[in-house]
Amino acid sequence: MSVTAFLTDSTLCIGCKACEVACKEWNGIGEDGLDWSGFSYDNTGALGASTWRHVKFVEHAPEPGFGGNAPELNSWGFSSDVCKHCEEAGCLEACPTGAIVRTEFGGVYVQPDICNGCGYCVVACPFGVVDKNRDDGRAFKCTFCYDRQKVGLVPACAKACPTESIKFGEIESLRGKARERIAELHGRGMKDATFYDASDSSVRGTHAMFIVRGDPRSYNLPPKPEVPTIYLKKGWTSSAIGAGLLLAGSLLAFLFENGRDGR
């Protein structure tokens, strides 16, 4: 039993969506609409209650020589998105029922038999991952294949990935692999290859790490995700001031009225 992670290397992704299919297959998630979005080949749009893996399609301007592209064709970036399984997870901290827990593998898991569908995790997630299923009533997101990991198997998406773009393993060894891969990509001229794990923000790193080319923002990866617990101190201070004003105001008003009536 070790602390595990995903490393999703977008430079190896071919956009086949096998991870999306495998995830739905193993976890028994229904289809979620067959709508044309007009955004390249991405007709899913975002992660949600019924989408726990989501392949993003980012088209770049033609760049001769990169990735074997012909000079007149757009170069394509694909990246399979997933719940980030934050080290400091907003959803986990916010959950009032204790349904969301941290597993022994380091993942963040919503226990479906506990969740009562209050929806507070939905607004607490800085990555917009966890979502409430309107038909079912409960919140859902990637389970990090907790059931599979329990019996020593790799998550369904990682197992189905044909190019090893989705790597799964012990978190420290994956970080090492990511560093090596970034160095290799830079050496091959892909100077824009970057590593993303949000370790410089208040979520203190993620168990789903990414290698993308270019600005992570074009993959909807926020540069500064914040776990909402950082606002608690300000919030409760303000609440205490508000309560103090209410108490003192009421006391003053009624004492003053009595004083005037007493005269």
Place this chain on the structure above:
Amino acid sequence: MSVPSRPAPGGRTPDFASEQKLVEIRREAERRGEVKASDIRPAGSPFPIASPDTGYYGIPLLKKPAWTWEIPLYFFTGGTAGAAAVVGAIADYTGADRRLVRDARWIAAAGAVISPALLIADLGRPSRFLNMLRVFKLQSPMSIGAWTLVGFVSGASATAFAQFMQDRYGPSLPLRVIENAGQAVSLAFGLPFSNYTGVLIGATAIPVWNESINELPIHFGMSGLSSAVGMLELMGHRKSRALQWLGFGAAIFECMEELRIETHRLACLDPLRNGASGAVVRVGGVLSGPVSLGLRVLSFLSRGEQARDLRKWAAMSAIAGSLITRFGWLHAGDVSAQDWREPLGIPHHAE
């Protein structure tokens, strides 16, 4: 496949010029990403490209809050009930009019019945409400709120029950004990219950809410006070000077909050001022702030029946403003979650 020797019925005969035109259109589409010639414009053009300027096709990163109308209404009933319990308890301790104390207890008790019903109705699995009470988490405002709700409901309903029994069957010592203990409990829990909802939505990933975390709890607390005072006034306490002063104080605070919202510069607070959500917030702010303050000033300057009439209108304005304010803030949260620029740190352009 046979080559038609004659044009199709009703069709055109292709020639060099027509084919050249199609090639030109294709070239232009390749070059510019869109075609302007002869009013031809492919659907969806210019074709979107994900970039650091547009984010991921402008698809919002954050999820919209999954809450429906029950939650803003709960914010209103809870805030009003909490403030009413505090006002009632203080009125009792300072020996104010007994009828005022009793009416404040009824408001608190009514809120204590309606609020949990609304909260439970909004749950995806209402039958699992009690799961809220299997843990106590200081780091979760929702958990603290659930426990505060339980404490408040117990205190406020016990007080109202003892009050009712004594009104009906005469004084009794055990009921007096319940009444006083319940009142102390509802005072203790009413204070946080009146404004914790500001922390609840402030400590989230939604930009318009977490940017306002310093103001929200005080704002919601004062809004709750103004609606509690308003309800007491509508129940006939239009001569109480203490309520008039409390109403003044709350309305002045709401004016300041409205001013802050109207004069802010931060782009992430735009949903409070622009669009449909901005309109709702503005209506709520104007009703609970300037309108109710103005009516109170007028009633202060008038005498007798007219003064009490004006106070009635001030009370109704404050209650409506308080209710609309909560709906406005929740709506602004929906709009803010759809703002794809904010979480990616992409500047808003002047549009």
